[in-house]
Amino acid sequence: MTHTDLNGQLDTARADAELFDLLRIPSVSADPARKADMVRAAEFLHAKLTGLGFDARVDATPGHPIVFAQRQGPAGAPTVLVYGHYDVQPEAPVEEWHTPPFEPTVRGGRVYARGATDDKGQAYAHVMGADLLLQGGDLPVTLKFLLEGEEEVGSVNLGAYLTAHRDALACDVIVISDGSRFAKDVPSLTYALRGISYVEIHVQGASRDLHSGSYGGAAPNPINALAHIIAKLKDETGRILIPGFYDDVEPLSDEEREMWAKLPHSDEAFAGSINARALPGEPGFTTLERLWARPTLDVNGIWGGYQGEGSKTVIPARAGAKVSMRLVPGQDSHRITNLIGEYVASIAPEGVTAEVRDLHGGEPVKVDLDSPFVQAASTAIESVYGKAPAFTRTGGSIPIVATFREVLGAPVLLVDLGLDEDALHSPNESFALDDYHNGIRVSAALLQEIGKLGR
């Protein structure tokens, strides 16, 4: 079957309808109140894959369930493991959504819904890729799906699952679509991901809230203290001040800097796409270098004292913040988490205690560009998009990728199908339907190309 056949056979109306049903399930892994919805999403995928003739099952974990499915291919055919996640980010702030986050709505060729691109849309493109091939006959490879429900909360149980099911998961290559292409007209293959260290900082002052009139000037203020701590984590130029933070950072090669300098990128357009007045960041690096190959630190949330209407003259007892650091090849998330823990405790202002709690971490990774699977992916992408992919990195993290390589010992292909403009993790997340449909075609073509490789 040629790629042309694939294009002709794709029933986009059915492909859309099935994805929209999945998007209607509010599978927010961070929200304990959504536990039943997580199960519903897992069972939805289990039913679909069973219907395609896969040997599928839903495996319980201490957290949210994992969907595993496999379908035997021809004797001697390679084995492909597709990884994706059916859990999504919280929808907050819900008031900023133009249409309800869990009622998929099509506007201007895009479907708007939480999880549309991250990762339900990209993961389901592979399910429909198998569906597409099976209409024309059998699969050219042995295909396995591993779809988890905890990626947005650090894949806390997947590592143990991989180890426990090492044999069932054995494969020649792992395919992951959970990121963004470089640009609408630039298909890309991603060869490196940043890792992450995600912590909470908790600052305690007095044991109770105090009147700022009766105590202001003498009582410790945990919010002011937290602000001093955060200001000492990263300076205003974007340089991180945690001692030892940069020690193990693998430097950028001249080849990479030259390759990226050739990519079509405009700081003005990038800033304009998010209505930012400037793109502040670490001196001495371009925007792409800072996003792809340099570590950074961002406060993701902060709270303390009175947040309601009007004014309350209170000195609160405590304040806190969520802080995440993106890590690059060479860095180790456990070491970084320890470094920030020791540093924060050492800079806590007089009168307060500051404690760092580890929420989750993931290791950075670089993918081997020499594998024949990379060539197969490049061919498949070119057959659908009409041009060869650019080789890029991404600023995001898929912590489990490092674990995949470690436990299963197979190369990982990062075939990104989405775009940053899809607003993943933001209100009004969306996925362009043509990107979804091309993703289905790329998935089918990739399995065909890998099938040709034999073992």
Next chain:
Amino acid sequence: MTHTDLNGQLDTARADAELFDLLRIPSVSADPARKADMVRAAEFLHAKLTGLGFDARVDATPGHPIVFAQRQGPAGAPTVLVYGHYDVQPEAPVEEWHTPPFEPTVRGGRVYARGATDDKGQAYAHVMGADLLLQGGDLPVTLKFLLEGEEEVGSVNLGAYLTAHRDALACDVIVISDGSRFAKDVPSLTYALRGISYVEIHVQGASRDLHSGSYGGAAPNPINALAHIIAKLKDETGRILIPGFYDDVEPLSDEEREMWAKLPHSDEAFAGSINARALPGEPGFTTLERLWARPTLDVNGIWGGYQGEGSKTVIPARAGAKVSMRLVPGQDSHRITNLIGEYVASIAPEGVTAEVRDLHGGEPVKVDLDSPFVQAASTAIESVYGKAPAFTRTGGSIPIVATFREVLGAPVLLVDLGLDEDALHSPNESFALDDYHNGIRVSAALLQEIGKLGR
């Protein structure tokens, strides 16, 4: 009627029952959802004062209503205006209350409820003081009550009310009980209050929330920016860094420093009372000097990004904080609000905009110690507590006091009946019942002493 008679005649059971009924009304002026409760509280006071033979009324304002009542005294008797407020602070964080904030509960001789001491308990002590005198005959003075419902939100409508009703409010002396005595066994008369400038800082980065993986390292982060701004408002020693902030501060006199050095105060006990590890503050001043005679700055609330369970890797579009500055004699709240506005805009980090919004302000004030009314108050307090009052300042603010002096041209007596340990503005606010009962006796004795002064 002698003070002994007063003590004998006080029906404490009835006095408590009436106060508890008032405490059951959740009159939180900052909460738009409590508007009807504000009216209920005003009508409760109107009914009580009418029952005591006062000519009482509830006057509407653009915000919450004002209760005004007056009862004519003997010809040639002085006129006393008692000011208080029936609105209370928000009860948040409600989960830290041991008993519900609007169900008054007596434990260990204290009544626990929001507003118990600030200011329902202290204001109602004067209502019951009049009640007590009227049992024994008539009032020795012409007595007026002015009870507002917006003190906790800056008394935004009281200034205009005072001006509009200048004639009806005409008086020889103003009595206010809305603060804390120096200590349980140290009755005090307060001769100075700090003013306040209360603002909100709003920081805007990109126009939407962003994925910290896709944008971390290039996109402006309004929370990190806000932390840098706050860290530049006050250094870690407590010294405020806003240019010009200290220009007009009236220095402490040697007499004041010596008078306060003699007061029974222990930093250890003070820190221990709030379980604070230290009492950080401006170098070169004692704790009492910092609390009473030095300006300060506290962040009262902060928010931004994800505050829910688990982790969300988001760079939020905006963040904000509530910041209040306590001001001392010499400073002007309008000038200070302008200074922080200009300063914050000037230090906003690259890529964000920072805006300061004025929530409310109030002027600092010092009371004239030479007035004969001060002697009358001193005598009344000594007759009840058995010792003469100490002359102290307070760190709190009653912004309207400056307006009273300005519009009505009468001296103000600050007869504090509560204690800092009452935890005003905090969870588990309370008022010692013996302080409430002594407050009733002090109020009655004070009216008798002022009656003796004639005009």
